[in-house]
Amino acid sequence: MQFTSADEHRQWLSAQAALPRGFRVGTTRFSFEPAEVPKRFFMNLTLLALARPTPDFAAVFTRNAFPGAPVVIGRRRLQEPTLGAVLVNNKISNVCAPGGVETSERLCAALAAQLGLRPGEVLPSSTGVIGWGLPAEAMCGALPAVTAALQSESILPAALGIMTTDLYPKIRRADLGGGAIVGIAKGAGMIEPNLATMLVYILTDIAVPRAALRQMLPVVVGESFNSISIDSDQSTSDTVVALSSGQVEGVAEAAFREALGRVCRALAEDVVRNGEGVHHVMKVTVQGAPDAALARAVGKSVVNSPLFQCALCGNDPNIGRLVCAVGKYLGNHHPGVDVSRCRMAIGGREVFAEGAFRIAPDTERLLSAYFRQAELYASAPPDAQGVFKPPVSWPPHERSVEILIDLGCGAAAGTVIGADRSHEYVSENADYRS
Amino acid sequence: MQFTSADEHRQWLSAQAALPRGFRVGTTRFSFEPAEVPKRFFMNLTLLALARPTPDFAAVFTRNAFPGAPVVIGRRRLQEPTLGAVLVNNKISNVCAPGGVETSERLCAALAAQLGLRPGEVLPSSTGVIGWGLPAEAMCGALPAVTAALQSESILPAALGIMTTDLYPKIRRADLGGGAIVGIAKGAGMIEPNLATMLVYILTDIAVPRAALRQMLPVVVGESFNSISIDSDQSTSDTVVALSSGQVEGVAEAAFREALGRVCRALAEDVVRNGEGVHHVMKVTVQGAPDAALARAVGKSVVNSPLFQCALCGNDPNIGRLVCAVGKYLGNHHPGVDVSRCRMAIGGREVFAEGAFRIAPDTERLLSAYFRQAELYASAPPDAQGVFKPPVSWPPHERSVEILIDLGCGAAAGTVIGADRSHEYVSENADYRS
Numbered sequence: 001m002q003f004t005s006a007d008e009h010r011q012w013l014s015a016q017a018a019l020p021r022g023f024r025v026g027t028t029r030f031s032f033e034p035a036e037v038p039k040r041f042f043m044n045l046t047l048l049a050l051a052r053p054t055p056d057f058a059a060v061f062t063r064n065a066f067p068g069a070p071v072v073i074g075r076r077r078l079q080e081p082t083l084g085a086v087l088v089n090n091k092i093s094n095v096c097a098p099g100g101v102e103t104s105e106r107l108c109a110a111l112a113a114q115l116g117l118r119p120g121e122v123l124p125s126s127t128g129v130i131g132w133g134l135p136a137e138a139m140c141g142a143l144p145a146v147t148a149a150l151q152s153e154s155i156l157p158a159a160l161g162i163m164t165t166d167l168y169p170k171i172r173r174a175d176l177g178g179g180a181i182v183g184i185a186k187g188a189g190m191i192e193p194n195l196a197t198m199l200v201y202i203l204t205d206i207a208v209p210r211a212a213l214r215q216m217l218p219v220v221v222g223e224s225f226n227s228i229s230i231d232s233d234q235s236t237s238d239t240v241v242a243l244s245s246g247q248v249e250g251v252a253e254a255a256f257r258e259a260l261g262r263v264c265r266a267l268a269e270d271v272v273r274n275g276e277g278v279h280h281v282m283k284v285t286v287q288g289a290p291d292a293a294l295a296r297a298v299g300k301s302v303v304n305s306p307l308f309q310c311a312l313c314g315n316d317p318n319i320g321r322l323v324c325a326v327g328k329y330l331g332n333h334h335p336g337v338d339v340s341r342c343r344m345a346i347g348g349r350e351v352f353a354e355g356a357f358r359i360a361p362d363t364e365r366l367l368s369a370y371f372r373q374a375e376l377y378a379s380a381p382p383d384a385q386g387v388f389k390p391p392v393s394w395p396p397h398e399r400s401v402e403i404l405i406d407l408g409c410g411a412a413a414g415t416v417i418g419a420d421r422s423h424e425y426v427s428e429n430a431d432y433r434s
Numbered sequence: 435m436q437f438t439s440a441d442e443h444r445q446w447l448s449a450q451a452a453l454p455r456g457f458r459v460g461t462t463r464f465s466f467e468p469a470e471v472p473k474r475f476f477m478n479l480t481l482l483a484l485a486r487p488t489p490d491f492a493a494v495f496t497r498n499a500f501p502g503a504p505v506v507i508g509r510r511r512l513q514e515p516t517l518g519a520v521l522v523n524n525k526i527s528n529v530c531a532p533g534g535v536e537t538s539e540r541l542c543a544a545l546a547a548q549l550g551l552r553p554g555e556v557l558p559s560s561t562g563v564i565g566w567g568l569p570a571e572a573m574c575g576a577l578p579a580v581t582a583a584l585q586s587e588s589i590l591p592a593a594l595g596i597m598t599t600d601l602y603p604k605i606r607r608a609d610l611g612g613g614a615i616v617g618i619a620k621g622a623g624m625i626e627p628n629l630a631t632m633l634v635y636i637l638t639d640i641a642v643p644r645a646a647l648r649q650m651l652p653v654v655v656g657e658s659f660n661s662i663s664i665d666s667d668q669s670t671s672d673t674v675v676a677l678s679s680g681q682v683e684g685v686a687e688a689a690f691r692e693a694l695g696r697v698c699r700a701l702a703e704d705v706v707r708n709g710e711g712v713h714h715v716m717k718v719t720v721q722g723a724p725d726a727a728l729a730r731a732v733g734k735s736v737v738n739s740p741l742f743q744c745a746l747c748g749n750d751p752n753i754g755r756l757v758c759a760v761g762k763y764l765g766n767h768h769p770g771v772d773v774s775r776c777r778m779a780i781g782g783r784e785v786f787a788e789g790a791f792r793i794a795p796d797t798e799r800l801l802s803a804y805f806r807q808a809e810l811y812a813s814a815p816p817d818a819q820g821v822f823k824p825p826v827s828w829p830p831h832e833r834s835v836e837i838l839i840d841l842g843c844g845a846a847a848g849t850v851i852g853a854d855r856s857h858e859y860v861s862e863n864a865d866y867r868s
Contacts, residue, residue: 036793065773066761066789096757098790130754131791236758306740306855310863320564323530324670327500339499355500356532357565359470379820386815386822386857421740422864423820426857429744 002397009168009394016171017156020180020205022051022245026149027161032138034092036131043091045139046161047111047146048201050245053082053121056210058217062238068093069100070124071237073108077123084121086201086241087111087146089139090164090186091128093197095236103134110140114147127164127186127197127237155203159184162199165428167393170270174259179206179248181259185267187238187275197237198225198271202263204243207250216257217242224264227296228272228417229303240264272417273376273395277388277424280312280374281400287413288341288406294334295414298405301329303418312401313420315375317367319344319351319359326405341408346370347401374399379423388423436831443602443828450605451590454614454639456485456679460583461595466572468526470565479573480522480595481545481580482635484679487516487555490644492651496672502527503534504558505671507542511557518555520635520675521545521580523573524598524620525562527631529670537568544574548581561598561620561631561671589637593618596633599862601827604704608693613640613682615693619701621672621709631671632705634659636697638677641684650691651676658698661730662706662851663737674698706851707810707829711822711858714746714808715834721847722775722840728768729848732839735763737852746835747854749809751801753778753785753793760839775842780804781835808833813857822857 003009019025027046034041059078061071077083087107094100108122115122126134149157159169163186173182187198221240242260250256273281284302289295302308305325311318322344330337344352347370351358380391400417437443453459461480468475493512495505511517521541528534542556549556560568583591593603597620607616621632655674676694684690707715718736723729736742739759745752756778764771778786781804785792814825834851 063765063769064758064761065765065769065771066757067765093754095754096786096790130757131793236754236761306859307863310860313860314864316864320527320529320670323500323564324498327498327670331497331499331501335497335499337499352530356530356534359565381820382816386813388820420864421860423857423860425740426744426747426855426860429741430748430750430854430856 003394006168006394013159013169013171014154014156016173017154017159017182018180019152019155020182020203020245021247022205023203024049024051024150024152025155025158026146026151027157028142028145028149030138030142032135034132034135041091043089043135043139044161045142045146046088046158047150048086048088048158048203049115049150050084050243053084053117054244054246055082056208056213056244056246057083058210058214058242060218060221060240062235064236066096066236068095068126068237069097069104070094070126071239072101073104073124074239077120080120082121083123083243084117085111085115086123086125088125088162088199089128089134090162092126092132092134093128093130093237094126094134095130097131097133100133103136106136107134107139111143114143123241125199125239127162127199130236155182155184158201162186167274167390168395170267170274172263172266172270174263176255176259177206177248177251179204181206181263183263183267185271187271197235199237200225200240200267202240202242202260205245205247206256207246207248208244208256212253213242213244216260220257220261220264223261224268227415228268229300269417272419275419276428277390277422278419279376279422280371280420281417282312282403282419283400283415283417284403284405285413285415286405286407288408288410289412289414290337290410292412292414295412296416297333298326298329298407299414299416301325302403302405303416306421309419309421312371313422315368315371317346317364317371319357322403323352337407338409339407343406343408345404371401374401382423388427390424437828440602440828447593447603447605448588448590450607451588451593451616452614453586453589454616454637454679455681456639457637458483458485458584458586459589459592460580460585461591462576462579462583464572464576466569468566468569475525477523477525477569477573478595479576479580480592481584482520482522482592482637482677483549483584484518484677487518487551488678488680489516490642490647490678490680491517492644492648492676494652494655494674496669498670500530500670502529502560502671503531503538504528504560505673506535507538507558508673511554514554516555517557517677518551519545519549520557520559522559522596522633523562523568524596526560526566526568527562527564527671528560528568529564531565531567534567537570540570541568541573545577548577557675559633559673561596561633564670589616589618592635596620601708601824602829604701604708606697606700606704608697610689610693611640611682611685613638615640615697617697617701619705621705631669632659633671634674634701636674636676636694639679639681640690641680641682642678642690646687647676647678650694654691654695654698657695658702661849662702663734703851706853707832709853710862711824711856712853713810713856714805714854715851716746716837716853717834717849717851718837718839719847719849720839720841722842722844723846723848724771724844726846726848729846730850731767732760732763732841733848733850735759736837736839737850740855743853743855746805747856749802749805751780751798751805753791756837757786771841772843773841777840777842779838805835808835816857816861822861824858
């Protein structure tokens with residue numbers, strides 16, 4: 001896809017956004033004053049509701065050792081026989097806040113009472129400032145507004161409601177067998193100071209048994225959301241939830257799984273493309289590896305190398321930094337691996353083989369041009385305070401910088417998606433919270 | 435120490451720089467045109483020469499799986515009975531260049547002929563662009579000049595000669611038992627585009643047997659240079675060399691080792707303080723860990739967290755990002771660890787305990803003030819191209835931001851030194867090589 005304006009992108013999103021049967025979504029916005037700071041903030045409350053509670057739900061949560069209260073509760077909810085709604089707030093993540101679990105449970109109970117559900121049928125989800133407590137009174141006060149806003153046409157209000165400082169909403173769909181799988185995502189990177197979360201909600205009307213969904217979701221997440229990295233910082237709140245309303249007859253499990261994988265991979269790439277200050281998306285495929293875990297780890301070493309990230313941002317085809325990032329991981333974690341047959345290519349052009357660079361006189365120029373065609377935007381001049389802001393609020397295209405690393409010592413492969421490192425990222429994350 | 439100008443810093447360095455007995459150093463500068471690029475560059479050639487070849491030398495090299503030719507040769511040199519000189523060039527690292535080992539050996543042989551040494555008694559060392567070949571003719575032509583420049587007074591010319599775009603030379607010394615240990619360092623981070631190396635040379639006139647030196651150097655390096663990180667990118671050329679001329683009677687091994695450790699830790703901190711775009715040095719001490727490796731890994735997770743690095747740059751005491759970085763490592767690598775007794779403090783002030791923040795109304799203000807007193811400089815406005823350059827070329831002070839993490843689940847500890855992430859870092863590394 002290619003877009004020339006935010007409007008054009010929004011039109012395309014609207015077409016993606018038709019809700020699967022058996023779901024309603026609503027969102028509302030209200031102001032509040034946190035106990036911690038004497039200042040007014042706005043919060044969005046977003047509700048994803050099922051027409052009937054479903055036993056067919058699955059979730060994958062962050063592995064961070066200090067998970068937020070909603071993650072603690074979410075893990076409990078996996079034991080519940082059915083789930084009827086997901087309540088999401090932005091602005092405060094309810095992580096490391098005293099009494100966070102109790103506050104979240106209180107909100108679930110209040111919403112459940114309004115929707116005729118059991119409290120255990122409501123999954124809470126939060127993203128925002130770490131350390132502050134949720135404004136429970138204000139949130140309870142907003143529940144009637146969010147239930148009144150429920151509609152069954154479009155998931156777009158929810159995709160907008162869960163945003164913090166994402167530049168644009170993210171929606172992906174797959175239609176199959178008379179039904180659909182529709183997913184929305186929020187993130188990634190630190191979206192605003194003190195906040196770091198990826199939240200993903202996947203709704204389908206296609207019947208898929210609880211056990212099958214729970215078996216396939218972690219696998220699909222491993223190939224999609226766990227294969228991306230903006231800044232290597234796994235948040236305390238990362239959550240992927242999948243819900244089936246079961247209103248459309250089931251399809252073959254393999255077909256469902258393929259479609260679910262397609263939605264998740266596309267959303268994962270959207271998350272990277274909308275990462276903070278991202279000028280270039282890079283896809284690093286590592287093949288010829290002894291096993292898939294090593295392939296993915298080498299890929300992550302490349303996409304998380306600050307030096308290679310900075311070079312990519314500057315459209316500088318810095319092969320030395322690519323080789324350094326691969327060698328750093330292998331040398332430190334698998335010193336016995338034979339790298340003598342290792343080859344590397346950028347954009348289909350071989351740049352490294354037999355332990356040395358493969359560069360013709362015009363290689364640098366061609367690679368730099370290749371980087372430029374994949375650039376989402378060039379930096380606009382910083383403001384008077386030296387702060388850089390992205391000059392676009394939509395994804396101009398879906399091109400990536402493709403890097404192939406053949407380790408030449410095995411048959412396994414893996415692909416990791418990452419991004420460059422820019423002034424916009426530093427501006428977004430270094431400016432003192434005002 | 436505290437300095438108000440580059441001159442004042444240089445005066446202090448000169449006092450540190452008196453050479454141990456039995457060594458001479460020289461440096462020369464010449465221009466050349468690389469085969470790869472039709473453009474003139476300058477190269478420094480620096481020579482560290484012993485009055486007599488010594489059996490008492492040790493070296494530690496990068497673990498990167500794609501080491502430079504000088505590292506390949508350096509590993510061979512460890513087998514030699516004696517070493518007589520170290521020849522260092524900047525500008526080209528001789529990594530991944532066809533025939534790199536042969537070129538380096540040819541230079542060693544040419545220098546050996548001039549100094550009356552065997553070729554195997556010369557250790558080559560290079561830092562600079564990866565992928566280009568060394569300009570062997572031009573370098574051989576400069577050998578007479580570098581030997582003519584040898585003097586036995588000061589190591590400062592060598593500390594200057596090995597610099598690339600380091601802001602200032604780095605020298606540390608320890609005097610003991612009538613002799614001295616004097617070390618110089620170059621690095622760290624990507625010092626200029628396409629170049630990533632830390633080089634360290636430690637000279638002593640105190641007699642220390644080869645076996646003892648080789649036993650203690652890796653241990654000392656582990657506690658110093660391997661406990662720092664600017665950007666997690668381990669270069670293809672990192673090298674630490676220690677040479678003893680043996681001209682002063684030996685001291686107790688424990689005393690020598692303590693002094694060597696002091697020199698290395700101070701140099702390692704200098705390397706961080708002079709890292710690209712570093713505004714703040716941070717020292718992360720992790721205690722209460724099950725073992726020292728885990729303590730160091732948690733510390734590295736904090737100093738390498740892009741989000742925490744950016745917050746520190748902005749003097750933003752973002753406790754959530756600190757907790758996130760600790761939890762990310764523990765949750766992914768040691769999911770079984772009990773973190774319920776984990777406590778964290780910044781600048782001696784407790785900020786996290788019992789799974790929640792510990793913040794009083796004025797905590798943020800006090801922590802931010804604490805970050806500001808440790809700031810080396812604030813960003814100067816960028817130039818017309820949006821490029822940020824450090825406004826100082828000397829270390830204004832030696833203050834750090836001290837972070838204490840008590841995991842509460844063991845007795846081991848470790849300290850890691852790192853730095854923040856700034857616009858100056860991105861400018862240094864993202865701007866296209868011109």
